[in-house]
Amino acid sequence: MAVNKVVYNGATLVDLTSDTVTADNLAAGVKATGADGNPVVGLLPMVTIDAELSDASENPVQNKVINAAFSGLGTKMKYGFQSLSECIPEKLTDLENDADYATNDMLLTKINSLAKVATSGNYDDLINKPHKVSHIMMGQTVQGGVIPIPQGANRENCYYAVWISDLNQELKNVTRIVCKVNQGSGRVICRATIEDAEGNVTDYNPTVNYLCIVYE
Structure with missing residues (x-):
């Protein structure tokens, strides 16, 4: 007995009892019996599912291929996706071997130790200024x-x-x-x-x- 209606999760996918159903509504090569009792052969081109990622293809790709690509990218990164944000320090003192790095306080100390003229650029702030x-x-x-x-x-x-x-x-x-x-x-x-x-x-x-x- 021919199946004239396909329902999935409450949604009608194929309904051959409708007068509007034509061969263009069925995948190419699919055979069914229409409401009038005549055979219907599908003409709708089938969609190709790619088995690998491509920069040129417009076809959908298999879920497992996408999952494998992202998983491989994660292993190539030093810390992986999940722990990457935890490994970026919020301040310089969180860095390993902190003594080897210039801290913000150290920079301010160096700036404050400069002569005033070095930051103001004013001749009047120059100590032991040459004659003008x-x-x-x-x-x-x-x-x-x-x-x-x-x-x-x-x-x-x-x-x-x-x-x-x-x-x-x-x-x-x-x-x-x-x-x-x-x-x-x-x-x-x-x-x-x-x-x-x-x-x-x-x-x-x-x-x-x-x-x-x-x-x-």
């Missing part, structure tokens, strides 16, 4: 004159340079020149000794250029 130029002033003066300093500067932070300004014909027969400045007071000493054609010697006080540099 705050003012530069140039001008002219004469023998015995005192080089002025910029407003707000301290003379102890000033450095000077002087040189003769009027190197003209009158100084052609100069036999001796002294041109210097007292770095403490800024007073200029500049004299020249001139000898003429008859051998007469006279003193000459030339004009002096000066340069004043103020350091901090």
Whole structure:
């Protein structure tokens, strides 16, 4: 006797008593008898179940193949899936041989031991800082004159340079020149000794250029 209805777990899988059942509803090669008593041969292509994983196949794969793949992956990992999360330390002190690792406290200690300028980058935080130029002033003066300093500067932070300004014909027969400045007071000493054609010697006080540099 032909079976015209298949029910599984309360769900009807095949119902040949329905007028809408055709050969397209049955797997290819399956034979049955329709409600009208005529034979029905299935034409629905059968689904292929793969026996191995594939990057190209669109067919379903056997459950045991998937299970074996995941099981094999777990054994290849050092700690396996279940214990992996337990093996990752939440803090550095959980590491084995903790003395060989840099801890957070150690890092903070090293940072705090640095000079303030190393973290701020500010020149004012530098200890034993090199001098930096705050003012530069140039001008002219004469023998015995005192080089002025910029407003707000301290003379102890000033450095000077002087040189003769009027190197003209009158100084052609100069036999001796002294041109210097007292770095403490800024007073200029500049004299020249001139000898003429008859051998007469006279003193000459030339004009002096000066340069004043103020350091901090």
